[in-house]
Amino acid sequence: MQPDQILQFVNVTTIVVGAAIVFGTITAALMEGRAVVRAFDDMARQPSVADRIRGILFVTLAILESTAIYVLLICLILLFANPFRSAFGF
Amino acid sequence: MGIESVFPKTLFRVLGIGIKDTVFQTWIVMAILAALAILASRRYRLWEPRRWQLLVEYIVEYVENLIIGTGGRAIPEIVPYLTTMISFIAIANLLGLVPIFQAPTRDLNTTLALSFVSWGSCQYYSVKKRGPVGYLRSFVEPVAFMLPLNLLGDVSRILSMALRLFGNVLAAEIIGAVMFMLVPLLAPLPLNMLGMVTSVLQSLVFTVLTLVFVIDSMGSQEDTSD
Numbered sequence: 001m002q003p004d005q006i007l008q009f010v011n012v013t014t015i016v017v018g019a020a021i022v023f024g025t026i027t028a029a030l031m032e033g034r035a036v037v038r039a040f041d042d043m044a045r046q047p048s049v050a051d052r053i054r055g056i057l058f059v060t061l062a063i064l065e066s067t068a069i070y071v072l073l074i075c076l077i078l079l080f081a082n083p084f085r086s087a088f089g090f
Numbered sequence: 091m092g093i094e095s096v097f098p099k100t101l102f103r104v105l106g107i108g109i110k111d112t113v114f115q116t117w118i119v120m121a122i123l124a125a126l127a128i129l130a131s132r133r134y135r136l137w138e139p140r141r142w143q144l145l146v147e148y149i150v151e152y153v154e155n156l157i158i159g160t161g162g163r164a165i166p167e168i169v170p171y172l173t174t175m176i177s178f179i180a181i182a183n184l185l186g187l188v189p190i191f192q193a194p195t196r197d198l199n200t201t202l203a204l205s206f207v208s209w210g211s212c213q214y215y216s217v218k219k220r221g222p223v224g225y226l227r228s229f230v231e232p233v234a235f236m237l238p239l240n241l242l243g244d245v246s247r248i249l250s251m252a253l254r255l256f257g258n259v260l261a262a263e264i265i266g267a268v269m270f271m272l273v274p275l276l277a278p279l280p281l282n283m284l285g286m287v288t289s290v291l292q293s294l295v296f297t298v299l300t301l302v303f304v305i306d307s308m309g310s311q312e313d314t315s316d
Contacts, residue, residue, distance in 0.1 A: 052159075062258075062288075062295040066250070069257035076260070080097070 013082065017075045024071030032064050093271070096263045098197040115194035119182045123174075149173055156298065161305045168304060171211065176297040179204065179255070183289030186263050187282060193289075195259045198252065205251040208300040209244065216307040228309070251299060258292045 039057040043050040077083075100108035130146040139147065153173045157165050179195065186193030194200050217225045229240045262285035269278040 058291055059295055059298055062291050063254075063299075066254040066257065069254060069261060072261055073253060073257045076264075 013078055017078050020071060021075050025068045028064060028068035032061055035060055035064065093264060093267050096196065096267050110197060112194040112197040112200055115185060115191060116200065118191060119178060119185060119194060122181055123177060149177060157301060160301055172297050172301060175300060176293050179293035179296055180290050183259055183293060184286065187286065193259050193263060195255055196263050198256045201252040201256040205248045208251060209248050212303045212307040215304050219308045251296060255292055255296055258288055262288055
């Protein structure tokens with residue numbers, strides 16, 4: 001395989017990973033923000049159930065966060081264990 | 091300490107199967123859990139409980155309250171199982187903060203094994219509550235058309251639980267390693283604190299999801315018995 005082809009492969013991988021992590025985390029961050037806003041709203045309105053809401057909020061945030069984590073996993077696979085690397089022969 | 095040190099390494103091979111260093115880190119977690127159990131149960135006292143006994147009782151009580159809060163009723167038979175699961179995953183995640191150790195849950199094999207245990211417990215309680223016929227019928231529950239979707243749901247449940255835990259722990263370790271490469275002094279500390287929160291929270295999330303699925307697999311048969 002030619003060195004310029006390897007360079008092109010590395011360039012494309014890096015750009016794609018950068019774009020993927022940006023666009024992948026945007027949705028997760030926005031939706032987590034919405035969840036937090038609603039939770040704080042309800043906590044301020046009904047402080048008696050604030051502890052319950054906080055507990056559920058953390059678990060929900062961790063589950064929402066996992067969508068961003070999936071994006072991160074794909075990016076890590078592309079960067080460190082790219083399955084097409086062997087097809088290109090390096 | 092480069093970023094490659096985060097990924098699990100194959101130490102040696104037995105019959106062509108690579109044995110990774112996460113196996114020995116899992117043994118360390120098991121040793122910590124066993125030591126905790128011995129410390130807590132040695133000279134067990136109902137009145138004037140000691141420090142270690144109080145710690146374990148706190149975790150057990152937390153899990154009991156979690157079950158009551160989620161399922162609406164106390165289910166004593168799954169309390170030891172869930173307590174073991176939450177403490178194992180929490181200690182395994184937090185092991186990554188100890189200097190020479192690394193978290194065994196940063197290996198996908200460990201988290202897949204854990205989620206297979208979770209899935210297997212769902213099947214066990216489903217068979218126990220509904221009987222073999224009711225268990226098989228639960229796959230075609232609303233209509234027979236739903237059979238492939240139910241099977242797909244089981245597979246994706248296993249995968250999503252394993253990948254969630256794996257990704258969170260690996261992300262925390264990689265962030266720590268990258269910050270350590272850039273600025274070794276004091277800069278990784280706040281990120282490690284965030285990693286601690288994530289570690290404990292992910293063990294709680296894994297346990298809560300297992301609890302929800304177990305309660306779901308038990309079905310509403312409980313209502314008729316009492």
